[in-house]
Amino acid sequence: MPYDEALEKYEPVIGFEVHVELGTQTKMFSDAPNPAALGGTNDAEPNTQLVPLDLGLPGSLPVVNETAVRYSISLGLALGCSIAPSSRFARKNYFYPDLGKNYQISQYDEPIAFEGSVDVELPTGETFTVPIERAHMEEDAGKLTHVGGAAGRIQGAEYSLVDYNRAGVPLVEIVTRPIFGADRLAPELGAAYVSTIRDIVRALGISNARMERGNLRCDANVSIRPRGSETLGTRTETKNVNSFRSIERAVRYEIQRQAAILDAGGSIFQETRHWHEDTGTTSSGRPKSDADDYRYFPEPDLLPVEPSASLVEELRAALPEAPAVRRRRLRDSWGFTDLEFQDVANSGLLAAVEETVAAGAAPAQARKWWTGEIARLANAAGVDADSLVSPLHVSELVALVETGELTDRLARQVLEGVVAGEGSPSSVVESRGLRVVSDDGALIAAIDEALASQPDVLAKIRDGKVQAAGAVIGAVMKAMRGQADAARVRELVLERARA
Numbered sequence: 001m002p003y004d005e006a007l008e009k010y011e012p013v014i015g016f017e018v019h020v021e022l023g024t025q026t027k028m029f030s031d032a033p034n035p036a037a038l039g040g041t042n043d044a045e046p047n048t049q050l051v052p053l054d055l056g057l058p059g060s061l062p063v064v065n066e067t068a069v070r071y072s073i074s075l076g077l078a079l080g081c082s083i084a085p086s087s088r089f090a091r092k093n094y095f096y097p098d099l100g101k102n103y104q105i106s107q108y109d110e111p112i113a114f115e116g117s118v119d120v121e122l123p124t125g126e127t128f129t130v131p132i133e134r135a136h137m138e139e140d141a142g143k144l145t146h147v148g149g150a151a152g153r154i155q156g157a158e159y160s161l162v163d164y165n166r167a168g169v170p171l172v173e174i175v176t177r178p179i180f181g182a183d184r185l186a187p188e189l190g191a192a193y194v195s196t197i198r199d200i201v202r203a204l205g206i207s208n209a210r211m212e213r214g215n216l217r218c219d220a221n222v223s224i225r226p227r228g229s230e231t232l233g234t235r236t237e238t239k240n241v242n243s244f245r246s247i248e249r250a251v252r253y254e255i256q257r258q259a260a261i262l263d264a265g266g267s268i269f270q271e272t273r274h275w276h277e278d279t280g281t282t283s284s285g286r287p288k289s290d291a292d293d294y295r296y297f298p299e300p301d302l303l304p305v306e307p308s309a310s311l312v313e314e315l316r317a318a319l320p321e322a323p324a325v326r327r328r329r330l331r332d333s334w335g336f337t338d339l340e341f342q343d344v345a346n347s348g349l350l351a352a353v354e355e356t357v358a359a360g361a362a363p364a365q366a367r368k369w370w371t372g373e374i375a376r377l378a379n380a381a382g383v384d385a386d387s388l389v390s391p392l393h394v395s396e397l398v399a400l401v402e403t404g405e406l407t408d409r410l411a412r413q414v415l416e417g418v419v420a421g422e423g424s425p426s427s428v429v430e431s432r433g434l435r436v437v438s439d440d441g442a443l444i445a446a447i448d449e450a451l452a453s454q455p456d457v458l459a460k461i462r463d464g465k466v467q468a469a470g471a472v473i474g475a476v477m478k479a480m481r482g483q484a485d486a487a488r489v490r491e492l493v494l495e496r497a498r499a
């Protein structure tokens with residue numbers, strides 16, 4: 001059903017579960033190295049980041065990671081939550097081959113952080129307050145790879161591989177309350193909310209916070225109800241929607257899909273759904289169990305977590321500025337128009353531009369490169385722009401253009417080299433030989449040759465038809481393999497033609 005029609009008839013209600021991988025050195029309950037440690041890339045050889053506990057072998061016992069607790073408290077505070085003076089771990093029981101213990105240690109009725117809110121800026125510039133129900137600590141499961149079936153699904157697979165590296169990685173799961181009132185902006189709010197969570201987590205420095213690497217994972221819950229109705233509709237939970245853009249698309253798709261079903265007299269099943277990036281649709285996953293089915297019970301191997309009031313106050317005092325405050329500060333200092341600023345913010349590039357400016361680039365140049373050429377390359381590669389190149393390299397590139405060592409065109413080639421992993425901009429300039437020809441002697445020689453071979457053009461220029469110079473400038477730029485400053489060439493062409 002068309003989105004507008006769905007919105008006329010139904011009101012969407014949304015809710016998000018965001019899993020954040022904490023960047024501690026070791027895992028949540030063991031001393032195995034954490035593949036998601038700060039600066040880590042989650043790409044170690046399978047089954048190398050393990051100790052017996054991560055496999056659930058007999059005789060191993062969990063020990064809580066103190067840094068993970070500190071990170072979780074900081075995150076809870078940044079989400080405006082209360083921190084529980086005493087919180088407990090619980091066993092969530094299920095069989096799944098990527099979790100050797102056959103239960104996940106999580107938190108259930110006593111999460112470490114509860115009842116907060118996050119202010120999120122919508123693309124319209126309005127602020128929307130998202131209510132947070134809880135943020136709890138848990139461990140991640142391993143990873144299954146199904147081989148031989150369609151699209152990596154277990155159905156039809158010939159065999160499955162299991163990698164336990166991720167088993168035991170510390171997670172915080174942030175759960176919102178049902179969100180009312182976003183109405184037609186529900187899809188955009190979803191993307192803006194997760195982007196805000198990423199900003200918070202980055203500012204806290206507690207996670208690598210890269211969605212494309214799974215450091216941040218979002219499940220989007222969507223239901224709709226007829227306008228005017230007071231009862232909540234049945235929700236679906238679309239799993240692991242892993243870019244801001246896909247969150248927006250997945251929520252919009254689910255609203256339309258559910259509206260079409262209800263409109264035809266059907267009903268919605270409570271189930272998980274899978275998001276398909278290529279088709280922009282969701283498909284049915286598994287029926288969603290109620291909490292009861294997991295037979296939660298308090299983890300007998302761990303004591304309650306009881307942070308002292310002084311620790312909580314210490315962490316509160318160390319909180320970075322809130323995202324809304326930061327936006328205001330950046331907007332004021334960069335001098336962008338509202339549209340330019342939204343463009344940067346909505347692309348999740350505030351931090352990238354901020355760091356590029358801190359490294360010395362003019363804000364306008366930083367914005368131009370990040371939202372222009374870099375975003376284009378990222379789009380083509382299907383990744384977030386800030387995963388392609390570092391702010392330091394972008395500021396170096398901007399400086400090379402500023403000093404005239406590179407033209408914009410050459411700078412784009414240099415950027416491609418940097419993205420391809422060939423090193424810093426100046427080393428790509430060297431290795432690819434991309435420096436601008438600034439030696440007037442070489443330019444003049446090429447110009448004189450071009451003028452001599454195009455006497456008609458020469459005559460026109462002498463006649464005052466300056467636009468005719470374009471043909472000569474083009475020939476010279478070609479002779480210089482694009483490595484000349486076109487404005488300087490133009491200047492010299494006119495000079496030589498009139499000489």
Ligand code: ADP
Pocket residue numbers: 013014015016017175176177178179221222223224232233234235237288289
């Ligand atoms: P589960 O363990 O089943 O995933 P959680 O409590 O962890 O349940 O998360 C459920 C999410 O769905 C929360 O963000 C909650 O606000 C949201 N939610 C609950 N009911 C609805 C509903 N009817 N429509 C939309 N979202 C809902």
Ligand code: MG
Pocket residue numbers: 017
């Ligand atoms: Mg959940």
